[in-house]
Amino acid sequence: MRRALNLAELGRGRTSPNPLVGAVVLDAAGVLVGEGFHARAGEAHAEVGALRQAGERAQGGTLVVTLEPCCHQGLTPPCTGAVLAAGINRVVVAMADPNPLVAGGGIARLRAAGVEVITGVAEAEARTLNRAFVNRIETGRPLGLLKWAMSLDGRTALPNGASQWISGPPARAWVHRLRAQGDAVIVGGGTVRSDDPLLSSRGQRIPEPLRVVLSRSLDLPERAQLWDTAVAPTLIAYGAKAPADGRKRLAAITEAHPDLQTLELPACTPTALLEALAQRGCNQVLWECGPELAAAAIREGCVQHLAAVIAPKLLGGTAARTPLGDLGFTALDQLPPWQAESPQRLGADLLWMLNRST
């Protein structure tokens, strides 16, 4: 199962809307004869790849797989059929598929056909592996990570707005890897105006994650790196109450950049955006936004993981930008608990990640 989990990890960042899955096949004598992982939606599932590699040697053997084999026709045929056709005697599964189209149905189908099925092996590790997929299936929203870079005095810019670069090259390279693990990167209109970011994984994820701008006013600049969709796709989302002058500006921008996607949401809120992104198959999003949108995302429960990059610098400035706008607390005992991971050094900088306690 350890090997299967490691195989599954190889698909990280590329399988959405599907989960990460890894599988190994042992022959009747227990010798490893096949392995596979799910590399991309629409391509072969992990079990099918492993069984193909094993060929006839799978006969009477064991399939070890990190997620319950599916029993429904999706973009590819159900895996349970392939398992039975290969003559597998025993299937070891880490966790049941939370997808309501499966949800134990695959295991039941195999058992009904006389296959021995062992479940719950390394289940916690398998759930962690697919925490984003599980989160989307269970809540209807992708898993949210919020990332910021600040000085040790808690500033994300100088009083005059200068912010490039607070963190050093190793931390910035780490952010590119972080982007490569998710399906979308979200900023607000203010970040586009002040920072004109590129928001790509610098080629570490193919395709690049969807770049999303959530803008209440649609007060967007005529030119921006994000409008160049040759680098990565970009979606501009706004609420039903977006003002007419903003819609006019947006129309001018999309006329000049016809590959830009736009989306009108019922409301210009983090929740409405995430629900729409979940429907588009996003399992995991990265919030790289300014303080007001970040605070709104936290208030609405759209952030499960937080990554703060802290530079050993002092920026100062009462007027300087800070990571978060108002969260609405009036007493320190109201603060919800976060679980802290061990801090890591990224070059000269420090990375500290917090996870929302569940």
Add this chain to the structure above:
Amino acid sequence: MRRALNLAELGRGRTSPNPLVGAVVLDAAGVLVGEGFHARAGEAHAEVGALRQAGERAQGGTLVVTLEPCCHQGLTPPCTGAVLAAGINRVVVAMADPNPLVAGGGIARLRAAGVEVITGVAEAEARTLNRAFVNRIETGRPLGLLKWAMSLDGRTALPNGASQWISGPPARAWVHRLRAQGDAVIVGGGTVRSDDPLLSSRGQRIPEPLRVVLSRSLDLPERAQLWDTAVAPTLIAYGAKAPADGRKRLAAITEAHPDLQTLELPACTPTALLEALAQRGCNQVLWECGPELAAAAIREGCVQHLAAVIAPKLLGGTAARTPLGDLGFTALDQLPPWQAESPQRLGADLLWMLNRST
């Protein structure tokens, strides 16, 4: 010398205005026959204690001492006399005494009397041990440490001012130990008004460090924990331009609390305060002040070491207090470099210390 440095450390926080000093005596055969350290100003110097312990066995032996023996009459007689009287053949010294009253004179006196003197053994460690004393002698100002506790989003209070407690009990106990290492703890009038702190080492330093309030306006509360000098001494410092109504308030406070010390400075600045504290024998001070005074202390070069305690909490709030006021930078490449130490965990919190590069 390692043993002598460890002995010196035992006096930490209690020797000011004097340095930390440790000494060991070996007899003619190289056997350890005496050890001593400087425990408190006015008490025996380390060499004298070690020589006393050795008695006649020091004859023809070696003295190993972390700082050049003094050659001047202070509160106690010159140590060079005691070394010669004991019949020591050889003296091993880590570093010369930067005090202009000594400054190599002790070593010269010993050599003139025919004693072999070896210098510079573990000199770097000895300078680090006494960095505060060396800083005061060389700059005329005590070494400055600045400490703050903040949430991971860089807030030192909620928008309504609530700030007790952001950090947890282990971090607060560490702050008590930090206070015990210095000679004075400094806050501004704003901190007295908003937090009413106690600022003691909770008995870990005897006597407690001097608690200093630096106030421009003397807009001080009638009642405050700091006014109770039974816990620790308190000094209220202000500038020559302090307003008349403030002076009147101060007079009322000192009438009610006659043991309070007051000090009019030429100007209400961190520099003027530190020069006055150096003259009072302070080698090391701890800044525990609010953002404006902290920023002024940094701008004036009164902070050599910075300790940020970061709690795994999010306070939020654009109006919430932050660690530092304006430092006057307009571009990120203007920022002076700080050397970062490895972060440490203090319970759930994180401690990250920076040292000003020299």
